[in-house]
Amino acid sequence: MPSPVSFALIAVHSLKLSLGDRSYAILIGAGLLADQESYATLPSAPLAAIVTNDVVAPLYAQRLESVLKQRHREVVQIILPDGEAHKDWASLDRIFDVLLAHGCDRKTVLYALGGGVVGDMTGFAAACYMRGVPFVQIPTTLLAQVDSSVGGKTAINHPRGKNMIGAFYQPLLVVCDLDVLDTLPERELSAGLAEVIKYGPIADPAFLDWIETNLDALRARDKDALAYAVRRSCEIKAWVVGQDEKEAGLRAILNFGHTFGHAIEAGLGYGEWLHGEAVGCGMVMASELSARLGLMPPAFVDRMRRLIERAGLPVRGPALGAERYLELMSVDKKNEGGEIRFVVIEALGRAGVRPAPDTLVAQVIEAHSG
Numbered sequence: 001m002p003s004p005v006s007f008a009l010i011a012v013h014s015l016k017l018s019l020g021d022r023s024y025a026i027l028i029g030a031g032l033l034a035d036q037e038s039y040a041t042l043p044s045a046p047l048a049a050i051v052t053n054d055v056v057a058p059l060y061a062q063r064l065e066s067v068l069k070q071r072h073r074e075v076v077q078i079i080l081p082d083g084e085a086h087k088d089w090a091s092l093d094r095i096f097d098v099l100l101a102h103g104c105d106r107k108t109v110l111y112a113l114g115g116g117v118v119g120d121m122t123g124f125a126a127a128c129y130m131r132g133v134p135f136v137q138i139p140t141t142l143l144a145q146v147d148s149s150v151g152g153k154t155a156i157n158h159p160r161g162k163n164m165i166g167a168f169y170q171p172l173l174v175v176c177d178l179d180v181l182d183t184l185p186e187r188e189l190s191a192g193l194a195e196v197i198k199y200g201p202i203a204d205p206a207f208l209d210w211i212e213t214n215l216d217a218l219r220a221r222d223k224d225a226l227a228y229a230v231r232r233s234c235e236i237k238a239w240v241v242g243q244d245e246k247e248a249g250l251r252a253i254l255n256f257g258h259t260f261g262h263a264i265e266a267g268l269g270y271g272e273w274l275h276g277e278a279v280g281c282g283m284v285m286a287s288e289l290s291a292r293l294g295l296m297p298p299a300f301v302d303r304m305r306r307l308i309e310r311a312g313l314p315v316r317g318p319a320l321g322a323e324r325y326l327e328l329m330s331v332d333k334k335n336e337g338g339e340i341r342f343v344v345i346e347a348l349g350r351a352g353v354r355p356a357p358d359t360l361v362a363q364v365i366e367a368h369s370g
């Protein structure tokens with residue numbers, strides 16, 4: 001791992017995700033969205049499209065359009081209905097319809113302005129349209145800034161499962177403007193913190209310490225604290241994805257807490273709990289599993305639970321029953337040969353992926369749900 005950088009706000013911090021000729025910059029700072037400089041490295045193209053939703057558009061689309069008009073002759077806005085329920089074929093079709101109606105070609109740049117839902121859908125649309133057009137991520141939620149906008153996983157949902165239809169397709173640039181987090185609802189901020197917390201135990205014990213010390217500042221949206229949290233999270237994600245873009249191995253550690261979390265999301269019906277809320281609770285369960293497998297001391301479970309609770313996230317899963325959890329987890333696409341695979345903490349800062357006996361997993365679920 002690269003060593004943690006010292007805590008200091010740099011007006012604009014630029015990281016690089018290294019993937020050969022598909023490497024790209026991740027810009028982090030205040031006021032970046034409406035700053036012409038942020039987009040200076042992008043290829044020129046006559047047409048561009050801003051893909052966003054009806055919650056984010058009134059807040060930021062006009063500002064983005066004004067700055068992009070200095071780069072592109074025509075900037076089209078595609079405003080989709082908000083929400084995970086609309087991460088589907090209908091929204092994708094709508095994107096293609098507008099692009100075709102405006103004569104968008106292979107050079108047209110798509111700008112994803114929104115949270116992970118908009119980012120995932122726009123990325124997939126960009127991968128498919130004319131067999132691939134350039135796209136830029138402008139994440140507007142904390143979750144999207146620290147996780148979904150980086151790494152090139154794109155997808156839509158299928159009625160039978162989340163993110164089942166998609167592609168690996170990298171953006172040309174990621175622009176994380178910390179100012180847009182000011183309008184984010186409290187609950188969404190907490191959900192994003194779950195993914196920030198995730199990076200500590202899987203990759204960086206010092207970052208876990210830092211989050212514990214700075215959690216109140218993060219919840220109060222202190223810009224310096226947010227800048228560091230986004231930057232360190234993106235550094236770790238870029239480091240992981242740079243080594244294992246298509247999730248042949250290492251990348252799976254980013255799913256710490258997600259196997260349990262996905263079961264909660266699916267078991268309650270998508271949208272009942274936010275993804276980050278389910279992941280928060282899932283990390284408590286995955287920590288417990290790590291302890292019961294003898295990898296970590298019980299005090300680690302308490303530490304994680306306390307931190308997740310302080311982040312404003314639930315720490316007890318819904319009472320679905322262990323059997324239902326196991327059934328839901330067995331359809332996860334990370335499984336191999338019907339065996340459920342769990343990301344566990346093997347030592348602070350190091351994660352591994354392994355199966356576990358159903359009886360042990362059931363005990364873990366019973367201890368942290370209901």
Ligand SMILES: NC(=O)c1ccc[n+]([C@@H]2O[C@H](COP(=O)([O-])OP(=O)(O)OC[C@H]3O[C@@H](n4cnc5c(N)ncnc54)[C@H](O)[C@@H]3O)[C@@H](O)[C@H]2O)c1
Pocket residue numbers: 053055056059082083084087114115116117118120140141142143144147148149150151152153154163180181182183184185188191275
């Ligand atoms: N591609 C990946 O690697 C990856 C990783 C993690 C999650 N995801 C996906 O990301 C999605 C979740 O992303 P999310 O948590 O950002 O949810 P989201 O995109 O639904 O955004 C959450 C809510 O906040 C609103 N919003 C966004 N920015 C705002 C702002 N600045 N001010 C006010 N409101 C704002 C949105 O309109 C929405 O209502 C899921 O679909 C998940 O599958 C993808």
Ligand SMILES: [Zn+2]
Pocket residue numbers: 147195258275279
């Ligand atoms: Zn996640």
